[in-house]
Amino acid sequence: MDDLYTVSPRISALLAGSAARRVGFDLAARKAALARLSATILAHRDAIAAAVAEDLAKPATEADLVEVLPVLSEIAHARRHLRAWMRPRRVMPTLMTLGTSAALYPQPKGVALVIAPWNFPFLLALSPVVSAIAAGNAVAVKPSELTPATSALIARILPQALPGLAEVFEGGPEISQALLAQPFDHIFFTGSPGVGKIVMAAAAKHLTPVTLELGGKSPVVLGEDADITRAAKWIAWGKVVNAGQICVAPDHVYAPQAMLPALGAAIRAEWQAMAKAGTTAIVNDRHYARLTALLADASAKGAQVEALGPDRPEARQMSARLLTGTTAEMAISSEEIFGPLLPLIPYRDLAEPIAAINAGPKPLTLYAFGGTDLVARLRAETSSGSLGVNLTIMPFIHANLPFGGIGNSGMGAAHGQMGFDSFSHLKPVMQNRFTLLPLMFPPYTGRVKRLKDLVLRLVR
Numbered sequence: 046m047d048d049l050y051t052v053s054p055r056i057s058a059l060l061a062g063s064a065a066r067r068v069g070f071d072l073a074a075r076k077a078a079l080a081r082l083s084a085t086i087l088a089h090r091d092a093i094a095a096a097v098a099e100d101l102a103k104p105a106t107e108a109d110l111v112e113v114l115p116v117l118s119e120i121a122h123a124r125r126h127l128r129a130w131m132r133p134r135r136v137m138p139t140l141m142t143l144g145t146s147a148a149l150y151p152q153p154k155g156v157a158l159v160i161a162p163w164n165f166p167f168l169l170a171l172s173p174v175v176s177a178i179a180a181g182n183a184v185a186v187k188p189s190e191l192t193p194a195t196s197a198l199i200a201r202i203l204p205q206a207l208p209g210l211a212e213v214f215e216g217g218p219e220i221s222q223a224l225l226a227q228p229f230d231h232i233f234f235t236g237s238p239g240v241g242k243i244v245m246a247a248a249a250k251h252l253t254p255v256t257l258e259l260g261g262k263s264p265v266v267l268g269e270d271a272d273i274t275r276a277a278k279w280i281a282w283g284k285v286v287n288a289g290q291i292c293v294a295p296d297h298v299y300a301p302q303a304m305l306p307a308l309g310a311a312i313r314a315e316w317q318a319m320a321k322a323g324t325t326a327i328v329n330d331r332h333y334a335r336l337t338a339l340l341a342d343a344s345a346k347g348a349q350v351e352a353l354g355p356d357r358p359e360a361r362q363m364s365a366r367l368l369t370g371t372t373a374e375m376a377i378s379s380e381e382i383f384g385p386l387l388p389l390i391p392y393r394d395l396a397e398p399i400a401a402i403n404a405g406p407k408p409l410t411l412y413a414f415g416g417t418d419l420v421a422r423l424r425a426e427t428s429s430g431s432l433g434v435n436l437t438i439m440p441f442i443h444a445n446l447p448f449g450g451i452g453n454s455g456m457g458a459a460h461g462q463m464g465f466d467s468f469s470h471l472k473p474v475m476q477n478r479f480t481l482l483p484l485m486f487p488p489y490t491g492r493v494k495r496l497k498d499l500v501l502r503l504v505r
Contacts, residue, residue: 056212058212062209082178086117086206090113092198093198094109096198102326112166122444123465134148134149135147136148147475147479149469151180151305154230157182157232160221162186163328164383166188176465179468185213186212187213199213231395234256237381238260238406239452254464256449259455261294261454263296264295264401264402264411265411265412266411266412266414269301273311274311278315279412280315281319286325288329289383294382296382299392300389300391302392313353317354330361332384340375343368343376343377346375347370348372348377350369365388367409368388402429407439407452409430411431428451428452445462
């Protein structure tokens, strides 16, 4: 575990090597570093599963699927495409720049800070590291103190895989504050909007660019033509994997009134089948109490709550629950749930859920189940970080799509080339070949004025 006295010297060492790394960290070196990281992860699969099981009681198969596999996939994708990402990107001249050539040259920003959350403690710490290394940077990683076993494992294996390129800092909020006081070249934060504001304020002191992957209430909307069986399968999975502790988990569901009984029955059946695989724990007693308080508040104000099985409070394992009859006055209707509780909300006209979505903060993602008319209206009439159609969760793992929020749900993008670009400075380089612009340099003679008038006519 780090203390405040160990932070600055180790960060200074990373920062001191920034200029040399920009010159020497070429394509071959970056691919080699990513290959070492992949090999290290594969060699520690059992240890990763054991760590996340200790922290979150996550089943070993699920640990492979949602913690290890996405990182390995991100590494493989980066290594496969890195040569193309690093190439200069030519841009065409405009009328005013005829006779010049120009290109964007991706250049490492320097040293990045990654502050990771607890809900996917391995995946969300390592995925941004892949993009940072691919872009040629060194990286400091602050894992969550709420998942100490995984944090300790990352601190042990990451510097071994990436010597001189990665440092890991364990500890609580005081370590995060000490790191945020340092002049990093980029900060990548995943967590709540409230803490995101703190990170952004700290970054402003050094004018450090940030990528903020935040959260919010990601709604699901079913259309009249939705396939209830398919929708229930995807909604149930999206809500109970990791016990609903996912920034892109379906938060609540809007469905036509007549569909609600069949939808509830189908989700109930899917949950009961999925529960046989085991249940991830709620991360700590505070979050378990928060979810319990949401349920108590909803019940006291008239909502109907149906538990799909028994709870195990001593293990912080909470059964999935369907809620009906929720109202705007209930805390569960305004607070991000981040747990296995699913309100089902009826509507008579699609304008109702659209208005409700637009009345709140912009969601990180929005899910639509139905045909082209429903999708077209939600795409055009709402704003969200992403839109998933007839699926849940998956937009997060598509390496060729940018993942990120808008407004309260975040800023910037992650994954694939977009992640590479987030950790790069796309330096414009413009060269003069035979531009005629000097013909319009002062003094402003009659000829210059005639040329100026000609150009003004051409640009209309």
